[in-house]
Amino acid sequence: MATIRDMMPAFELFQPATVEDAVALLAEHGREAWALAGGLDSMDWFKDRIKRPRVVIDLGGIPDLTGIQERGEGLDIGAMTSLSAVAADERVRSRFQLLADAASQVATPQIRNQGTLGGNVSQDTRCWYYRSGWPCYRAGGNTCYASAPQAMNREHCILGASRCVAVNPSDTAPALVALDATMDVRNRRGTRTVAAEDYFVGPAIDITRMTALKPGDLLTSIRVPADWAGARFYFEKVRDRGSWDFALVTVAAAFRTAGGRIDQARVVVNGVAAYPVRLHDVERLVTGAPASEETAQAAGDLAVQGARPLKYNGYKLALMRNLVRRAVRSAA
Amino acid sequence: MIDEVDVNGLPTRSVSRRTFIKGVIAAGATASTAGTLFRASGGGLFAATALQGTAERLLTLNVNGQQRRVDVLPNETLAMTLRYKLGLTGTKLGCDRAECGACTVLVDGVNHYGCSILTHAVRGRSVTTVEGLQDPETGALSPVQQAVLEGGGFQCAFCAPGFLMSMTALVTSTPSFTRDEAASALSGNLCRCGDYNKILDCAMRAGELARSV
Numbered sequence: 001m002a003t004i005r006d007m008m009p010a011f012e013l014f015q016p017a018t019v020e021d022a023v024a025l026l027a028e029h030g031r032e033a034w035a036l037a038g039g040l041d042s043m044d045w046f047k048d049r050i051k052r053p054r055v056v057i058d059l060g061g062i063p064d065l066t067g068i069q070e071r072g073e074g075l076d077i078g079a080m081t082s083l084s085a086v087a088a089d090e091r092v093r094s095r096f097q098l099l100a101d102a103a104s105q106v107a108t109p110q111i112r113n114q115g116t117l118g119g120n121v122s123q124d125t126r127c128w129y130y131r132s133g134w135p136c137y138r139a140g141g142n143t144c145y146a147s148a149p150q151a152m153n154r155e156h157c158i159l160g161a162s163r164c165v166a167v168n169p170s171d172t173a174p175a176l177v178a179l180d181a182t183m184d185v186r187n188r189r190g191t192r193t194v195a196a197e198d199y200f201v202g203p204a205i206d207i208t209r210m211t212a213l214k215p216g217d218l219l220t221s222i223r224v225p226a227d228w229a230g231a232r233f234y235f236e237k238v239r240d241r242g243s244w245d246f247a248l249v250t251v252a253a254a255f256r257t258a259g260g261r262i263d264q265a266r267v268v269v270n271g272v273a274a275y276p277v278r279l280h281d282v283e284r285l286v287t288g289a290p291a292s293e294e295t296a297q298a299a300g301d302l303a304v305q306g307a308r309p310l311k312y313n314g315y316k317l318a319l320m321r322n323l324v325r326r327a328v329r330s331a332a
Numbered sequence: 333m334i335d336e337v338d339v340n341g342l343p344t345r346s347v348s349r350r351t352f353i354k355g356v357i358a359a360g361a362t363a364s365t366a367g368t369l370f371r372a373s374g375g376g377l378f379a380a381t382a383l384q385g386t387a388e389r390l391l392t393l394n395v396n397g398q399q400r401r402v403d404v405l406p407n408e409t410l411a412m413t414l415r416y417k418l419g420l421t422g423t424k425l426g427c428d429r430a431e432c433g434a435c436t437v438l439v440d441g442v443n444h445y446g447c448s449i450l451t452h453a454v455r456g457r458s459v460t461t462v463e464g465l466q467d468p469e470t471g472a473l474s475p476v477q478q479a480v481l482e483g484g485g486f487q488c489a490f491c492a493p494g495f496l497m498s499m500t501a502l503v504t505s506t507p508s509f510t511r512d513e514a515a516s517a518l519s520g521n522l523c524r525c526g527d528y529n530k531i532l533d534c535a536m537r538a539g540e541l542a543r544s545v
Contacts, residue, residue: 013406013452036450040430043448046407047428056406060453084442108520109498110436110445243519 008046011056019064019186022057023218027188029055031215036060037080037119040111045124050133065118065220068092073226079118079219083172084109086117096224098233098252102175105237108244118219121173121183121199122211125166125274126246127156137163137207147310154312155248158304158320160273162204165310167271171237173200174252174270177278179228184221185213191220200275210274228254228266234330236323247271249319253327255291262286262295262331269303272320279303282324291332300325391455395420396464404451411435411446414461422462422493426522433521436494437461443501443520462493465500475541476500476534485534487525495521499535503542511536 011034016022026033034053036042037060045051059065065080068089075091086092087104106112106120124131127138127146135141146153147165156165173196181196199212213219234253239245249271256264265283270276282299289295303324304317393400395418402417411428414420414437426434428447435446438460465474473481476499486492495518502509502517509517514535515528523531 007412008407008409010405011407013450015452039450039453040445040448043409044429058450058453108433109501109517110433110443110520111430113442114444114449 008043009049009052011046011053013056013058015058015061017061017063019062019218019220022059022062023186023188023216025055025057026216026218029057033057033215035218037122038082038111038115039119040107040115041119041123044131048131048133050131059218071223071226073229075224077117077222077224079221080116081118083112083115083117083120086172087112095226095229096175096179096233098178098228098235098254099172099175099224101233101235102172102237102250102252105235106171117172117222120170121176121196121222122213122219123170124210126169127164127166130166137203138166140208149311151310152312153310155246155271156310156313157273158307158309158313158316159277160202160204160275161308162202162207164203164207164274166203166274168200168210168273168275169246170270170276171247171250174250174268174276175235176222176224177276178233178252178254178266178268179224180266181222181224183212183219184223186218186220187214187216193223196222197276197278202274231256231264232331234327236326238319238323249316249323251320251323251327252276253330255331257291257331260291260332262289262291262328265328265331267299267303267324267327269320269324272307272316279324281305282328286328286331291328293329293332296325296328299328391451393418393451393454393459394457395459396461397458397468402451406450406452408451409447410437410439410444410449410451410454410459413451414446414459420461420463424490424493426490426494431522432491433494433498434491436497436521438497438501441501441504443498445520460497460500462496465496474500475545476503476538478541479534479538483530483534483537485527485530486523487527491521491523491525495523495531499538502535503538506539507543509539514539 014025032054034056036056036058059080065078067078069076083103083106087100093100129145130136130138134145137144144163146156157167176196183194183199185192185194194212201212232255237247237250239247252268254266255262265286267279267282268276282303285302286295286299300321304321307317309317389403391402391404400418404413411423411425414423423437423446424434426432430445430448436443437446439454440457465477476496498518498521511532514532
């Protein structure tokens with residue numbers, strides 16, 4: 001007889017129908033509660049028994065969290081909107097192709113059909129020491145196994161290390177930062193709006209979390225303002241496999257140009273730190289500059305200043321430099 | 333014909349191996365769920381949702397066009413329910429980590445990994461497994477099944493049910509597609525025999541057959 005070899009440990013399941021009920025449940029159960037979106041990151045944790053929430057709150061039955069609403073030229077995207085729906089939406093494609101590109105390159109069709117935009121930006125890091133249940137800093141312990149002398153750290157960070165060297169795995173996160181998106185976060189006390197750039201936090205801010213979400217918080221909506229609608233965009237995700245994989249390094253960029261000059265720029269790189277890194281210095285450098293090869297070269301060189309590779313991820317320096325160059329070149 | 337009798341005196345020939353195994357699975361599932369303690373919530377919200385039928389253990393699932401009553405644990409995935417409680421063993425469990433695609437099923441016509449969706453999340457939705465592809469009235473194969481039969485698309489075929497479901501999602505959602513588009517649509521399914529070219533041949537043929545219906 002076949003064995004059920006991987007039954008998840010038991011939990012209590014709630015399927016609220018409204019945001020109010022979900023927030024009340026999160027408040028009631030605090031740290032013991034787990035908000036379940038698409039579940040693709042969550043269930044790995046449960047099956048591996050690394051995270052064992054007592055209460056799981058399935059957000060899939062809350063209609064208010066799904067769908068894309070227009071706000072002028074901007075868009076409000078419900079956190080539970082599937083990545084497939086984001087990638088296929090005509091308004092997203094015509095105004096914010098950057099986000100459509102990012103969403104369409106996440107994992108596989110099955111994962112995009114079930115995975116949500118809110119879940120994609122809130123997923124945990126892929127550091128396998130952490131995911132294997134090692135008691136590292138991020139897991140509340142007192143060491144980092146990925147930066148130990150014998151550690152395999154080809155996929156880890158080159159920027160923003162602070163004890164932990166994990167990276168953010170999301171494809172849509174850098175696109176949302178580049179588009180100046182904001183996140184609506186709801187809890188029992190009310191709703192706060194967090195800029196995408198501040199939604200993602202590095203280990204220096206909070207070593208046990210990837211986002212600004214605290215226990216009791218629920219990401220309800222991602223708002224993409226009209227500012228960058230119809231701009232020139234560049235998105236490139238580099239991964240080990242041609243088919244599907246997490247990114248090694250990703251660049252997401254937006255430009256407004258006129259007469260061969262860059263008037264406005266957003267350049268964001270992911271896969272190099274625990275958060276998508278917005279390259280403010282590069283943006284200042286290219287703003288007002290001609291969209292030329294010289295500008296692209298200078299932007300790439302500036303992008304990696306201060307980067308500190310680990311033993312096995314030195315290639316990420318060249319990768320990041322070249323991706324930033326390609327992004328700036330695309331503005332020409 | 334006299335049935336053969338095994339060492340325990342039980343007939344062996346009148347029951348196929350597969351049917352016998354499925355019987356054991358069903359018996360085991362009944363026993364295991366009966367023996368599992370269910371922690372009921374004392375919370376008012378749970379009671380409220382239970383009244384609306386949202387968090388009950390006993391679900392009615394729409395699987396392959398049939399209403400199936402089944403006792404489902406809160407932490408149970410759809411692939412487990414299908415295989416171990418409903419006997420629909422066409423759906424395979426490979427990695428159980430949303431990576432290989434062997435467990436792919438359709439939920440409201442869209443392909444999902446059965447190993448990574450809670451059964452409770454598909455309540456009220458229509459589930460299709462590989463067993464549900466052929467016409468229930470006539471037994472006619474679906475365009476995808478016909479194409480795979482003609483093309484002999486698989487070697488060991490453990491991955492085949494998952495591929496067939498992703499192909500079905502493709503041909504029903506996209507009237508016409510290129511080989512590259514088919515490869516992209518099937519990229520969430522792995523074939524460790526490496527039969528991708530033949531599988532893509534089948535996908536293209538399935539598209540032709542679907543258009544000619």
